[in-house]
Amino acid sequence: MFFSSAEALAASAKHAPLTFRWTSIAGFLLDDGETTLAFDVTFTRPTPLNWLGLQELVSDFPAIDENVNALGLKKVDAIFVSHEHVDHAVDAAALGERFGATIYGGPSLKRIVDASRSRFTWPDLKYRSVADRETVTVGKFKIKFYRRTHAPIFPKIGFHFLAGEVPSDFHFGFYQYYDGDVWCWIIEHPAGRILVDQGSHFFEGLRSDLHGGETMFLGVANKASVEDFVTKYVAGFHPRLILPLHFDFFFAPPNREHTRFLPGIEYDRLVSESAKVSPETRWRLPKFGEPIPVQ
Ligand SMILES: [Zn+2]
Structure with a gap:
């Protein structure tokens, strides 16, 4: 008995459990029991006045409180943001301040963080600038950054939404x-x-850094097509598990019971086309806050 529990303990120390939790839109938490990483976590939803450019966009603090409580989130160590569009970046600084977490990113995110530091008087907000292909270590995680480009938001007509740097005079304008x-x-x-x-x-x-068989957390909005997506990611690397991100309709208030998809997601076709080229790849559609083991 003693030996078997000691062995179990040793095994769990060697392979700490990894848990994923989706937090709506493109956001998720990754936790190994010691360290919690937050990627693209945002709870603030733009209002019609924001979209009309009539109101600046700052974090919705009551919405952050409500979501953080619903998730039972007590600790975040590091924050990562895939790009600075509102639905990915708006709450990075507020969450960094709330949890004392370090925010990692490039010069554009730094402008948003610096503007937040002075506007809300958050002198302790921690930011660390990273370079392309740099690896940062947080707890047992090693996170390597790859600079890429954003896909057009309407791929068929090649329309890019706000492509470029966050301006140096950033002052929370919605279209900044x-x-x-x-x-x-x-x-x-x-x-x-x-x-x-x-x-x-x-x-x-x-390509050269993927071995095949990885777990993949993949945004599924703005695809060129289901076939393109499946050919490149699934047939290319036979991931063991795919957790999709950015599938929910975020223009309306969140509905945690019922998933409403963005137009063009085609989730069922993604899963069925993927099964044809890589039967070993599992897909799982996350629900808000649901812990999903990823190892
Ligand atoms: Zn987005």
Whole structure:
């Protein structure tokens, strides 16, 4: 008895459990029991006045409180943002302040963080600038940054939404949240290897660093097509598990019981086409806050 529990303890120390929790839109938390990473976590929803450009966009603090409580979130160590569009970046600074977490990113995100530091008087907000292909270590996680580009939001007509840097005079204008520094990541952890890519169009610069068989957390909005997505990510690398991101209709208030998809997601076709080229790849559609083991 003593030996078996000691062995179990040793095994769990060697392979800490890794848990994913989706937080709506493109956001998720990754936790190994010691360290919690937040990627693209945002709870603030733009209002019609924002879209009309008539109101600045700052964090909705009551919405953050409500979501943080619903998630039972007590600790975040590090914050990562795939690009600076509002639905990915708006709450990075507020969450960094709330949890004392370090925010990692490039010059565009830094402008938003610096503006937040002075506007809300958050002198302790922690920011660390990273470069392309840099790896940062947080707890047992090694997170490698790859600079990529944002896909057009209407791929068929090649329409890009706010492509460019966040301006140096950033003052929370809704249309100042340019895509900025666009990243995807490969995360190494003793429990497994994960690709995080919100890009929906495969980034060739990743190819030589993917071994195949990774877990993938993938944005599924703005795809060129289901076939393109499946050919590049699924047939290309036979991931063991895909957790889709950015599938829910975020123009309305969140509905945690019932998933309402953005137009063009085609989730069922993604799963069925993927099964044809890689039967070993599992897909799982996350629900808000649901812990999903990823190792
Ligand atoms: Zn987005």
